[in-house]
Amino acid sequence: MLTLRCPCCGVLADETELAPGGTAHLRREGPEASDEAFEAYMFLRDNPRGVHFERWRHAFGCGKWFHAARCTVTNEVFGTYPAQTAAPPEEVLEAIRRRRPEWER
């Protein structure tokens, strides 16, 4: 069972209180983008075995979106952080490097 600390209300939320929102930190391609660039934005994902950055919504709780860094192999959670950012905060990256020294973004 996955539990994530919602950074918006502070609650340690059970997976069944949350709605998944897919990969975080995607940059949408603008109107002048090539078809290839838009396809990559729309469909192509790295999907590694290991560290993922994801969007989650505290659907049954405060209703807010937030981000989580999680290992998809072990379900270890490295941290959660507010959604109002374009990149993971440094303390979350440090937490990942401590547990996965070989990891590279």
Add this chain to the structure above:
Amino acid sequence: MPEYPLEGRRFDGLVRLESAEPRGMIALRGTPEELSSALEESVGLAWPATGEAAWTGEVGALWMAPDELLLLVPQGQAQDLVERLGRSLADRHHLVADVSDMRTLLRMSGSGCRDVLAKVTPADVSPAGLSIGRVRRSRVGQVAAAIWLRDGETAEIACFRSVAHYVFDLLADAAHPEARVDYWTPQGADAQA
């Protein structure tokens, strides 16, 4: 007049379940920075801390989200308060709406409240996780609900009115007299000691 789906329903088991008396409910949305002074003037309550409720008598301000409160007022007073808040917030970005008919309030009473709640919600209902004064929005069975304690043996539960009977039946099942757990009750505390 609005209808109250649980009016007259009552169940006695590990806890007593009944419809709480109907109250006016108001959704107030906006940032605390912009709205808290109007709340203080109109209701006499400070903006509650994250995840908590502020009360003055039967008037409550329940924290729903970083930008949302649910105000509880005696029945019949919601429309007047909506108008007063609307006037004092006219130049602020805000939303204030009478949502009295949107949700239903249940009351659960007895020493088995935490045991019964623990069967139907993933929320932490331990004395530390659900202390008096906290408001916990979570899941009850298959639907969304908010839970708070008025005192050590009285919980109130708000859910959408369309699922009021579902929540009542679910809690009544969990509170069946032969489904005793005694984890959080005084008897349970003795057994753990």
